[in-house]
Amino acid sequence: MSNTVAAGNTTRQSQQIVYQILFAISFSHFLNDLIQSTIPSLYPILKGEFQLSFAQIGMITLVFQLTASILQPFIGIYTDKHPNPRSLAIGMTLSLSGLLMLAFAHHYYMVLLSVSLIGMGSSVFHPEASRVAQLASGGQKGLAQSIFQVGGNAGSALGPLLVALIVLPYGQAYVSVFAIAAFIGILVLWRIGTWYAEKIAARKSAGARQPMVNVSTLPKRKIIFSVVILLILVFSKYIYLTSMTSYFTFFLIDKFHVPVKDSQLYLFLFLAAVAVGTILGGGLGDRYGRKLIIWVSILGAAPFTLCLPYLPLFWTIIFAIIIGLIIASAFSAILVYATDLMPGKIGLVAGLFFGFSFGMGGIGSAALGALADSTSIAFVFRICAFLPLMGIITGLLPNTKPQRHG
Numbered sequence: 211m212s213n214t215v216a217a218g219n220t221t222r223q224s225q226q227i228v229y230q231i232l233f234a235i236s237f238s239h240f241l242n243d244l245i246q247s248t249i250p251s252l253y254p255i256l257k258g259e260f261q262l263s264f265a266q267i268g269m270i271t272l273v274f275q276l277t278a279s280i281l282q283p284f285i286g287i288y289t290d291k292h293p294n295p296r297s298l299a300i301g302m303t304l305s306l307s308g309l310l311m312l313a314f315a316h317h318y319y320m321v322l323l324s325v326s327l328i329g330m331g332s333s334v335f336h337p338e339a340s341r342v343a344q345l346a347s348g349g350q351k352g353l354a355q356s357i358f359q360v361g362g363n364a365g366s367a368l369g370p371l372l373v374a375l376i377v378l379p380y381g382q383a384y385v386s387v388f389a390i391a392a393f394i395g396i397l398v399l400w401r402i403g404t405w406y407a408e409k410i411a412a413r414k415s416a417g418a419r420q421p422m423v424n425v426s427t428l429p430k431r432k433i434i435f436s437v438v439i440l441l442i443l444v445f446s447k448y449i450y451l452t453s454m455t456s457y458f459t460f461f462l463i464d465k466f467h468v469p470v471k472d473s474q475l476y477l478f479l480f481l482a483a484v485a486v487g488t489i490l491g492g493g494l495g496d497r498y499g500r501k502l503i504i505w506v507s508i509l510g511a512a513p514f515t516l517c518l519p520y521l522p523l524f525w526t527i528i529f530a531i532i533i534g535l536i537i538a539s540a541f542s543a544i545l546v547y548a549t550d551l552m553p554g555k556i557g558l559v560a561g562l563f564f565g566f567s568f569g570m571g572g573i574g575s576a577a578l579g580a581l582a583d584s585t586s587i588a589f590v591f592r593i594c595a596f597l598p599l600m601g602i603i604t605g606l607l608p609n610t611k612p613q614r615h616g
Contacts, residue, residue, distance in 0.1 A: 276329070461587045
């Protein structure tokens with residue numbers, strides 16, 4: 211009888227959204243991605259300090275992104291079976307180590323090693339943090355994923371601005387200031403880990419299994435086909451985003467001869483638009499269906515991306531902001547759509563899609579850097595402008611009904 215009551219209490223609690231934890235994990239995502247965004251923001255400094263080519267700049271991104279992407283799915287698979295509440299703080303500690311090494315790196319190989327440590331920290335963070343967000347969602351996965359995701363987007367937006375204000379005027383060593391963010395992240399994630407551990411203990415003591423919500427009725431082959439389509443869409447989105455985050459500053463400097471500090475400000479405006487688009491995408495996906503939002507957010511950006519390389523400075527920035535708003539709404543919808551396809555495997559899904567997005571971003575950055583060396587930055591942006599047209603394959607995805615909550 212007591213076990214039945216305990217199980218009922220656990221189920222009832224699991225159906226209540228825990229905003230305190232959601233905002234805490236979103237804040238942690240903010241800090242994690244703030245740290246990550248320092249890497250591309252430092253490219254102009256590192257390029258001058260170490261006399262790097264665009265291909266070497268691309269290699270830095272490749273090492274960082276692949277370190278994160280290769281590990282993430284495996285960590286997700288492992289934590290689906292063996293959740294580790296303290297792994298979140300451990301991951302942030304790796305990022306802290308990488309930051310300090312990057313601040314005082316005097317050789318190119320040290321830069322590569324430092325960004326790999328930050329990448330490893332990210333690979334640990336995302337699968338487990340996504341699981342925490344779902345545990346705290348009360349079943350409102352779209353809302354929870356948007357709250358979680360926007361923290362990361364906000365961190366990515368603020369990072370370049372802080373680099374412009376702190377590191378550009380005073381030099382590479384001031385990257386160490388960002389270690390404060392990592393230390394705060396460790397403290398917050400330790401507290402979240404305590405809640406997470408209590409949640410796991412409560413489930414075990416009640417004999418409750420993780421609820422299988424939205425169990426997919428699709429055949430396995432259709433699920434695999436749908437996941438492949440989703441990964442192709444992530445590819446198109448993140449290769450384009452990589453062209454913006456890694457090379458938009460160089461594009462503006464090359465075409466319009468703007469100062470480095472101004473180029474960082476314009477990048478901040480784009481990334482801020484990405485953060486706003488993420489919030490809009492989550493709510494709209496719950497209301498109108500995730501497939502529609504995926505379709506609009508990728509294919510809908512195409513007219514603007516196709517025009518951007520040929521516009522004057524003012525309209526280039528305006529169109530960049532519009533692109534950020536539209537294209538950012540895709541990822542939350544894609545991730546929640548995938549968790550509906552594979553319920554009970556949030557770690558695997560988060561690891562696969564976050565990891566794949568990082569990996570494609572890394573490969574894309576290296577390839578685009580090499581292409582820029584052999585042609586021009588302007589040519590890279592003219593080619594990448596066609597990527598959102600791949601959004602048309604969203605039509606091949608099966609239709610799903612949007613979730614409704616009270």
